[in-house]
Amino acid sequence: AQSVAQPEDQVNVAEGNPLTVKCTYSVSGNPYLFWYVQYPNRGLQFLLKYITGDNLVKGSYGFEAEFNKSQTSFHLKKPSALVSDSALYFCAVRDFGAGSYQLTFGKGTKLSVIP
Amino acid sequence: ETGVTQSPTHLIKTRGQQVTLRCSSQSGHNTVSWYQQALGQGPQFIFQYYREEENGRGNFPPRFSGLQFPNYSSELNVNALELDDSALYLCASSLEGTNTEAFFGQGTRLTVV
Numbered sequence: 001a002q003s004v005a006q007p008e009d010q011v012n013v014a015e016g017n018p019l020t021v022k023c024t025y026s027v028s029g030n031p032y033l034f035w036y037v038q039y040p041n042r043g044l045q046f047l048l049k050y051i052t053g054d055n056l057v058k059g060s061y062g063f064e065a066e067f068n069k070s071q072t073s074f075h076l077k078k079p080s081a082l083v084s085d086s087a088l089y090f091c092a093v094r095d096f097g098a099g100s101y102q103l104t105f106g107k108g109t110k111l112s113v114i115p
Numbered sequence: 116e117t118g119v120t121q122s123p124t125h126l127i128k129t130r131g132q133q134v135t136l137r138c139s140s141q142s143g144h145n146t147v148s149w150y151q152q153a154l155g156q157g158p159q160f161i162f163q164y165y166r167e168e169e170n171g172r173g174n175f176p177p178r179f180s181g182l183q184f185p186n187y188s189s190e191l192n193v194n195a196l197e198l199d200d201s202a203l204y205l206c207a208s209s210l211e212g213t214n215t216e217a218f219f220g221q222g223t224r225l226t227v228v
Binding site for chain 2 (some may be wrong): 036041044046049051101102103107108
């Protein structure tokens with residue numbers, strides 16, 4: 001079975017500082033990894049994905065993520081945080097070998113960017 | 116905003132009743148998945164439909180059922196509602212057989228009283 005862990009329920013960062021939201025995963029085959037963001041009372045918005053290739057993935061709104069196979073991690077990063085980045089962030093994994101497009105999500109990390 | 120639309124946006128039902136939620140997938144997407152997001156939790160996979168057949172299911176009881184129509188739109192039906200069914204229900208569309216990401220609708224907030 002596949003699983004995702006987001007060890008931090010909340011991350012606080014000052015505006016302009018770099019931010020990191022952590023994610024580790026477990027799958028039986030090759031992973032497809034995703035980050036989504038959720039604003040209050042809204043659905044999930046896609047940020048970025050890792051399928052194969054370069055371990056550093058660039059996505060929307062200046063976010064990037066680093067895939068580390070040996071540590072089974074896929075941490076989300078941004079060089080300079082904005083107040084508007086404050087939201088709930090979800091890491092998700094899809095097992096490459098799975099028959100269906102089933103995403104397994106972490107519990108989410110609430111990011112608060114302090115002005 | 117994605118092209119995935121869900122209706123209604125909010126719904127209040129009484130325990131024991133039945134509910135139907137609807138989803139229109141993004142243009143060109145042939146696969147629809149449904150997720151349940153309880154308060155303070157990540158989304159949990161309910162099931163997926165491809166070519167009008169269920170081809171994947173999470174750990175949900177049979178009273179959760181669905182349909183996919185020839186135009187790829189979908190319905191989620193829940194019978195015998197329980198208080199714990201109160202959640203945000205998310206629909207996601209994707210293109211089967213590709214590595215593209217899934218796009219989510221804004222969700223339906225179901226409250227069971």
